[in-house]
Amino acid sequence: MLEMKNLSKVYRTEIIETYALRELSMHVREGEFVAVTGRSGSGKTTFLTIAGLLEEATSGEYRLDGVDVRGLSDTRRSRLRNEKIGFIFQAFNLIPELNVAANVELPLRYRRMQRSERQRLASEALERVGLSARARHYPSELSGGQQQRVAIARALAGSPRLLLADEPTGNLDTQMARGVMTLIEELHQEGATIVMVTHDPAIAARAQREIHVLDGQIVDIIEQPRLVGVASGGHATNAS
């Protein structure tokens, strides 16, 4: 599903070069639930932006669902993003002037889908996250947990091949976070491939595999992190 080989990302200014990712290699299988953890500034978010086709790597190879994404045009990358990836942001990122249904339909609009089909899929996605009754509400009328559920519905609506979650519970209180994580786990159990960035070990422990990043490099991989003390090299390598 997601395959990165020797991926590096360098931010250059006139006086300094900063490596956000350094020769990172990773493979995420279809249906897998992977957590990427690390301290602030470790490179985990840069990993997610490259995985989500929001940025290009400086060097290395990245294949998403079999497609080599190097050198693709903005239009092609946007289309791939739209069709294959569903984003769940920490700050929800709902469009405030659109109601819940319109927010969920948004990725489908950019797919130029017919209205009836769009509405059907959005309705199903809202049903899935338990917010059908809120379809005509606006984001400001919802709690944080509900807003994140809408964001998840938006990510699900287009049936993407990969869900990328960026600190999905970071802006939620404990109870709401628990609800959102339960939903993400359910999605995984239904077959979704999920890559989640988090700095919270308790949240990361709910994934099948935890990949720990430090200074742009993978420093540790824990298979089945729920089973305390069990770790293996698994499918990731660190070439640095």
Place this chain on the structure above:
Amino acid sequence: MMLGYYFALALASLRRNVALTALMIAAIAVGIGASMIVLVVYRAEAGDPIPDKAHQLYAVQLDNWGPVRHMVSSSQRGDGLEDQLSYADAVALMRAHAAKRQAAMYATSMTVLPENAQLSPFTVSARATYADFFAMFEVPFVYGSPWRAAQDEAHAKVVVISNKLNQSLFDGANSVGRYIRFAHGVYQVVGVIADWRPVPRFYDLTVGAYGDTEQVYLPFTTAVDGNLAQNENTDCNQNAPGGSRDLQSDCVWIQFWAELPTLQDAQAYRAFLRGYARQQQQNGRFHWAARTSVRDVPQWLQYEGVVSGQVELMVLVAFGFFLVCLVNAAGLMLAKVMEQSTRVATRRAIGADRWAILAQYLTEAALVGAAGGIAGLLVTQLGLSGAGMLFSNDVFRIVRLDGSSISIEMSLAIAATLLAALYPTWRATCVNPASQLKTR
């Protein structure tokens, strides 16, 4: 499908920040409104009053006063030529019939004695001319037609009247064949013309370029018989004493137009006119080689100074002001785009490509431009009305926002706003979608 969506988004976006939207619309409205006030005036002054035939109709001039002048007339231009002809020359040129069509003419007035005794007599403007006048100047008729050329020769007592006069005398009915009693005789109506008002009134600029067209038209020959006085400028000097009533004098008081469909016709007519002047010299009437001139309508309007340099300058100043307003609007749009960068990044992240963002914000700009254009129309209308009250210039009496001005204003407002929106929109397309992941 997407255009409708962008339109709905634009409306929602504009409603969200009413103050900013109002400022953008106001900046465009004031800029375009002010520019259009000047442009409407300029178009009235510089407009082509007869587009189909502007280069086929020629005003004729002849230097019948010679090089020695003891009085400089008001109508004289830099080249020393008078813009009117004497009776002798006008009649001679009419008789020569050297053009496809030609018409000598002068403005006069007539007093109507209504049949209804309860109505008081009233004076109307009139133009003494020849039958060709109507075909030359493409005068539209509601009823009837011009008089025939034979009726010019026969000094017939016939008139063509305006729709307005027909309305007041005959309640708008077909009055062809009916008679009107004037103070100096009874005339039969042969035609009623539709509303016709060339702007500027190019065929006679002697008393201003924006006057009304006449209410009555009658044969030149009949008017001279009836001693109908010239209403406008008659210019005489010591070489040309007398007045318009003295048909032998060299006073100038008659406008003369010739229709010359091709450039060859115009060349031939110039040669004919030079020949005529030479003949007058040989006959001893002129003691000088008289210069002649024929000018088509645009040349004539320029020669007569209808378009003032001031208005041209004002057009430049006004559009400079519009540019400043647009820059302001562009600044406001940029502020708005920057404020919306989170939304842009979100849309980009979930699949909108740069073109989609470009289309979305240009749609919004077009909507702002259209609203600015509509508000600008109000500014223009108010400005023209206000200027009409403040200034005595005749042009303000006649200028108005017609269909073509409205479409120019709207198109210009939308196009200029789109142009101004290019930079802010481009900035929107440059918003990094990754910023939403990197900004907590």
